[in-house]
Amino acid sequence: MSKTNNKLSIIPLGGVGEIGKNMTAYVFGNDIIVVDTGLKFPEEEMLGIDIVIPDITYLIENKNKIRGVFLTHGHEDHIGGLPYFLKHINVPVYATRLTLGLVEGKLREHNLLDVTKLITITPRVGIKAGVFTVTPFLNNHSIPDTVGFAIDTPEGIIVHTGDFKFDFTPVDGQHADMYMLAALGEKGVLAMLSDSTNAERPGFTMSERVVGQTIDDAFRQAERRIILATFASNLHRIQQVFESAEKFGRKVAVVGRSMVNNINVAMELGYLHVVKGTLIDADDINKLPADKVVILSTGSQGEAMSALTRMARATHRKVEIMPGDTVIIASSPIPGNEKYVSRTIDQLFKIGAKVIYQSVSGVHVSGHASQEELKLMLSLVRPKYFVPVHGEYRMLKKHIELAVGTGVDPDNCFIVEIGDQIELQNGKARIGSKVPSGTVLIDGLGVGDVGNIVLRDRKLLSQDGILVVVVTLSKQDGTILSGPDIISRGFVYVRESEQLLEEANKIVTGTLQRMVSENVSEWSSLKTGVREALSRFLYEQTRRRPMILPIIMEV
Amino acid sequence: MSKTNNKLSIIPLGGVGEIGKNMTAYVFGNDIIVVDTGLKFPEEEMLGIDIVIPDITYLIENKNKIRGVFLTHGHEDHIGGLPYFLKHINVPVYATRLTLGLVEGKLREHNLLDVTKLITITPRVGIKAGVFTVTPFLNNHSIPDTVGFAIDTPEGIIVHTGDFKFDFTPVDGQHADMYMLAALGEKGVLAMLSDSTNAERPGFTMSERVVGQTIDDAFRQAERRIILATFASNLHRIQQVFESAEKFGRKVAVVGRSMVNNINVAMELGYLHVVKGTLIDADDINKLPADKVVILSTGSQGEAMSALTRMARATHRKVEIMPGDTVIIASSPIPGNEKYVSRTIDQLFKIGAKVIYQSVSGVHVSGHASQEELKLMLSLVRPKYFVPVHGEYRMLKKHIELAVGTGVDPDNCFIVEIGDQIELQNGKARIGSKVPSGTVLIDGLGVGDVGNIVLRDRKLLSQDGILVVVVTLSKQDGTILSGPDIISRGFVYVRESEQLLEEANKIVTGTLQRMVSENVSEWSSLKTGVREALSRFLYEQTRRRPMILPIIMEV
Structure with a gap:
């Protein structure tokens, strides 16, 4: 070489x-x-x-x-x-x-x-x-x-x-x-x-041990159930939760798909050491006294479908959080997730749980x-x-x-x-x-089948919705055979905006009739004409710019 | 009483x-x-x-x-x-x-x-x-x-x-x-x-004076122009910027609509004290040596249309940031804006500016x-x-x-x-x-004309876009006179998904023909049939659930 x-x-x-x-x-x-x-x-x-x-x-x-x-x-x-x-x-x-x-x-x-x-x-x-x-x-x-x-x-x-x-x-x-x-x-x-x-x-970033001490302190003070949420992959932290549970005589139930999967893999491969009998089935949570249980859960980022979020909203199938329970959120919000995490914390407080979260130092490193x-x-x-x-x-x-x-x-x-x-x-x-x-x-x-144009359209649709304008014209003389029908999604409540949509209808009819009488017959010109007239009218009336999709059929 | x-x-x-x-x-x-x-x-x-x-x-x-x-x-x-x-x-x-x-x-x-x-x-x-x-x-x-x-x-x-x-x-x-x-x-x-x-x-929250000292330090060290962005309403901070400018022999130009407005109101009412001659027109920025200018700007939250964001993207009409300029972002990101602010900071660094931001203590209280x-x-x-x-x-x-x-x-x-x-x-x-x-x-x-249904539709549209399916049926026998035409927005690139849309077309045609042959003639049933068949097909093929809007015209 x-x-x-x-x-x-x-x-x-x-x-x-x-x-x-x-x-x-x-x-x-x-x-x-x-x-x-x-x-x-x-x-x-x-x-x-x-x-x-x-x-x-x-x-x-x-x-x-x-x-x-x-x-x-x-x-x-x-x-x-x-x-x-x-x-x-x-x-x-x-x-x-x-x-x-x-x-x-x-x-x-x-x-x-x-x-x-x-x-x-x-x-x-x-x-x-x-x-x-x-x-x-x-x-x-x-x-x-x-x-x-x-x-x-x-x-x-x-x-x-x-x-x-x-x-x-x-x-x-x-x-x-x-x-x-x-x-x-x-x-x-x-x-x-x-x-x-x-x-x-x-x-210098603190040692993971610090979190173990915080968990220990929280376990010492908890009088009822403990629910602890963290990243499912942080097996060191999960190990420390098991150790605290063993120390304070509590059993551990695991909820949340990724948490269950990771713990299974880690135990199988010997990366997580659990004393026999400590791990219990999530279905058995309610068979034990409240001060004998720890629930290890996903959802430390406030993710919409996660176990902790569902518990906070009281929609989890197996776990209902009770007043006096201790919830430990052992993670920091990833940038962008702050609001979701805050919302979860607020919901937990409203239920009456004691919530330990990032404002407490040592709950995450x-x-x-x-x-x-x-x-x-x-x-x-x-x-x-x-x-x-x-x-x-x-x-x-x-x-x-x-x-x-x-x-x-x-x-x-x-x-x-x-x-x-x-x-x-x-x-x-x-x-x-x-x-x-x-x-x-x-x-x-x-x-890779979604690119800039698709994303731009989604953005437009998300801001002011869409209006579909459908009209059937006669092939022979361009007269309107059916429509215009205007269907809106994500724009305004139809019921509250009937008058606006009626006027919009008249604008479309008028524009089409004028163009046909001027012998405009290419579809693209007709569509552009309708789109521009309607867009101008709606912007004047509402200061919104919904996507407008004119559909002209000829029969 | x-x-x-x-x-x-x-x-x-x-x-x-x-x-x-x-x-x-x-x-x-x-x-x-x-x-x-x-x-x-x-x-x-x-x-x-x-x-x-x-x-x-x-x-x-x-x-x-x-x-x-x-x-x-x-x-x-x-x-x-x-x-x-x-x-x-x-x-x-x-x-x-x-x-x-x-x-x-x-x-x-x-x-x-x-x-x-x-x-x-x-x-x-x-x-x-x-x-x-x-x-x-x-x-x-x-x-x-x-x-x-x-x-x-x-x-x-x-x-x-x-x-x-x-x-x-x-x-x-x-x-x-x-x-x-x-x-x-x-x-x-x-x-x-x-x-x-x-x-x-x-x-105890720190005194606003602390920010004044940080600004002073930054002014002392700056060798070329200084661009300082903060909240347009924080007139105490703006006052301190003027004072630092006067101390270090720099003129101040103001950019950004709300910053200009607030400074005008505050000066008029006597809430901002500016030595005559310190304030210059934004058009005159380039007439002065770089070390004699401060530009006071909006955009400390990374807002898309703000002055600082446009400067960072090199699209501002009046101010072009040069390597060696000092940019001070004198604010904390409001929760949710962190990413926008980070993006602005990155762009400023890429231009070669010296950026002073929240990691420096005392730049905001x-x-x-x-x-x-x-x-x-x-x-x-x-x-x-x-x-x-x-x-x-x-x-x-x-x-x-x-x-x-x-x-x-x-x-x-x-x-x-x-x-x-x-x-x-x-x-x-x-x-x-x-x-x-x-x-x-x-x-x-x-x-108040946008409520839960409109927002739900916008959310749906933003996730997977919309497919409009248009078909004209004969009033007499229900045969398809024109269409089905499928128009998609925010779903997939049409060019890259021609085959998918062709198959979708066949699904719609087949569903309609079958229903008509079974003497189904109410529009709502036909629409539901088309929507369900198409939705199922698209989910199988793409794991996406675009909004589907079937439009059936009768002539």
């Missing part, structure tokens, strides 16, 4: 300039590996969209070169796009045991489990994939079995941190592998791509490194080149400031966009041309 | 269990006064709605009893509903000078200025209004000339705090009137309604009292009954906890809902029956 002909290209296909849908390709000659295949939840403007994934056109075009997908951990923003990826590109998937456990359920749903090769990886044990050797190193994060990758390439070693924090008192006793990071640093690291989620946050930890990572690894990833622009920028502070040459730091190629050759780095890349919207079964 | 027959009713018509649209009626016998007539911005689910105001049916039914509207200050959540109120109920409006100055512009826009009696009130000077005597007291808040009211009623004195904080170093030298509050407390206060916005926030100030208010006024207002449920609840801590009897604290009557008679309080009340949505010129 000649170093002079080939170069290493690192291509982020998602996760830069944004939070979510993390995916990075490492390309050298005829070999490509992909790290993470994440999804992202839609922005507010993406009306009706379920999830968002990276555009993988580039990878599909080069699918024969791809040696495997390497997953850092089991969160949706790192594994959620995997089924869509595997439908196009069937390659082995490498991940730690728990991550594979979570991936399996996902692939089963998409009928991909039998056709996919899943390979368990172990920290510190290198995997050959084409010219690359990928060695996982253990990280701390808000889900167990999280790793980063040291990727040995013909150009040098690249450290891909993945999501991380440094938790010196980890709940599962698994420490981040500082020795391996330091050893890599000592050996020499060509470039590092590092998690920027909390780059704006000063200090982040899974991502704050500034001091980012500097610790930089100081251990001491990379020559530095690329902040997993963050919006201002976070990436802040992370570079931190890197420069630890000694990285400012000229060796790159803020990149999705699709940019970071080219490394003979120890030099440059930003090359962009590969095909972008965002694919998924709505129901449709992958 | 016999105390035994009549009672005092205090009726919050908005602002309890929510943030915004503050409005409270005080009713005694044949006399009613209204405090504040606020608006609220729509929740996310209220698609297409512009603003939300309280339902004033109760007041309209009793309009002859209403002796006046008293306004606490000039923020939209206290005065924004006034034009809609005055269109139904023409009564005198009492407010301080600045508040009236801001009200005037609003009434002029609605052609109400000439027909409305506006009366200036002065702190400590009582106003007779029926049986009530209303005495304003000076508050600190994020807009000058803010007052609360001591309302003398036949049942006793009620303190209505309005929005407040305690700023011991106020920018305009106007201190909150602690003497009057203490004197009221000493005399005996029957009940207090107090601002709960920050009831969850521990400690709240206008509302934190817990220690709420307790200070309670300790000064020492009310017998306590009603927390201006807050969501959990804030009201927290505020009661604080009140009980200062010595209010827990049985004398009431959490009320919109429309509840707090009835006070012979020194006793109880919650009476509800009056007609609720929420009115305003969309364009329509007040």
Whole structure:
């Protein structure tokens, strides 16, 4: 392999300039590996969209070169796009045991489990994939079995941190592998791509243990039932809930589909240790005294259909919250969810529950490194080149400031966009041309069939609704045979606006008659005429601009 | 006036269990006064709605009893509903000078200025209004000339705090009137309604002066132009910007309609003191060296059409932000606006601006009292009954906890809902029956013509769009004369889904032919048949549920 002909290209296909849908390709000659295949939840403007994934056109075009997908951990923003990826590109998937456990359920749903090769990886044990050797190193994060990758390439070693924090008192006793990071640093690291989620946050992220203490305190004070909601994937926190329950003599029932699934997978694989008899069936909640029960639930983000939200609205099938119950919301609202969480809290207070939520410190800690930890990572690894990833622009920028502070040459730091190629050759780095890349919207079964025009129409429809105007004209002389009928949806109450719609009807009739008498006969002109006249009239009368859909039939 | 027959009713018509649209009626016998007539911005689910105001049916039914509207200050959540109120109920409006100055512009826009009696009130000077005597007291808040009211009623004195904080170093030298509050407390206060916005926030809200220091520091370090965005109504902060500009030898240009309006009103009325020559026309910005200019702008919430947002997108007509310019966003994002503000910050960073925003402490302080100030208010006024207002449920609840801590009897604290009557008679309080009340949505010129069905339709349309199916049948034998034509909006790209729509067409044709052959001829059955068959087919194919609008014409 000649170093002079080939170069290493690192291509982020998602996760830069944004939070979510993390995916990075490492390309050298005829070999490509992909790290993470994440999804992202839609922005507010993406009306009706379920999830968002990276555009993988580039990878599909080069699918024969791809040696495997390497997953850092089991969160949706790192594994959620995997089924869509595997439908196009069937390659082995490498991940730690728990991550594979979570991936399996996902692939089963998409009928991909039998056709996919899943390979368990172990920290510190290198995997050959084409010219690359990928060695996982253990990280701390808000889900167990999280790793980063040291990727040995013909150009040098690249450290891909993945999501991380440094938790010196980890709940599962698994420490981040500082020795391996330091050893890599000592050996020499060509470039590092590092998690920027909390780059704006000063200090050091608190240990997950802190949450355990808060849970303990809440359990000590609770006199009736305890309902605790958190992220279904935060198995450390879930472990601590079980431990508190055991300590205070309570049984644990689990509600919410993802919580049930994750706990099953984690117990099966040994990532969650539960004393026999502690876990009870959700149907048995009411058989026990109130002070002997903990209900572990989804819904910490106030999601409309989640278990906690339904309990707060008193529409949950199995759990009715009673005055005096303690509800612990052990998470922070993800930006955009604040209002939903607040609404849930208000409803719970109204029922008479005692609610412990984010205003209480220690009820949640982040899974991502704050500034001091980012500097610790930089100081251990001491990379020559530095690329902040997993963050919006201002976070990436802040992370570079931190890197420069630890000694990285400012000229060796790159803020990149999705699709940019970071080219490394003979120890030099440059930003090359962009590969095909972008965002694919998924709505129901449709992958990529909703684009800007459809979204623009949904936006218009959502603002002022639609008016459909139907009229049948005679083929012979253009006289109106039937209609105009005006049907409105999402515009005004028909009953309260009869007069408005009657006048609108007259406007349409008048416009059509005038145009026909002027010998206008092309449908498109007639439609435009009707649309413009009606739109003007409605705007004058209501200051609204509903979508107007004229339908002219000829018989 | 016999105390035994009549009672005092205090009726919050908005602002309890929510943030915004503050409005409270005080009713005694044949006399009613209204405090504040606020608006609220729509929740996310209220698609297409512009603003939300309280339902004033109760007041309209009793309009002859209403002796006046008293306004606490000039923020939209206290005065924004006034034009809609005055269109139904023409009564005198009492407010301080600045508040009236801001009200005037609003009434002029609605052609109400000439027909409305506006009366200036002065702190400590009582106003007779029926049986009530209303005495304003000076508050600190994020807009000058803010007052609360001591309302003398036949049942006793009620303190209505309005929005407040305690700023011991106020920018305009106007201190909150602690003497009057203490004197009221000493005399005996029957009940207090107090601002709960920050009831969850521990400690004492910082003085507005702190922001002045941060602005000064930023001005000292800025090498090129300074663009500062804040709330257009925060005249204290705007005053401090002018003072910093004068200190550092910069001229100030103002952009953004509301900023220009408010500054004009405030300068005219003497609430903003500007050294001659400091204010320049926005057209002259480019005539001065970059280090001699400050641009004061709207857009601190990332609002789509605001001046700062357009600058960040490089689409502002007059101001182009250059690398090296300093942008100060002197506000906190209102819940729900975080994403818009973040997007603006990212765009500004990309242009190369230095951006100072909320992560820097001291760039914004709240206008509302934190817990220690709420307790200070309670300790000064020492009310017998306590009603927390201006807050969501959990804030009201927290505020009661604080009140009980200062010595209010827990049985004398009431959490009320919109429309509840707090009835006070012979020194006793109880919650009476509800009056007609609720929420009115305003969309364009329509007040209250958009309700649940319209919103539900807008929601449906926004998720999966609409399919209109048009077909003309023969009156004689039900054969299809024309169509079915399927028109879709917001569903899928037609070009990419031709096959799907062709199949849909066949489904409709088949369904109609089958039904006609079975002698089904009522339109409603035909429509339901088409809708159901098509809906089932589309859900199977796409997992989406667009609205389906079958239109059957007979000729």
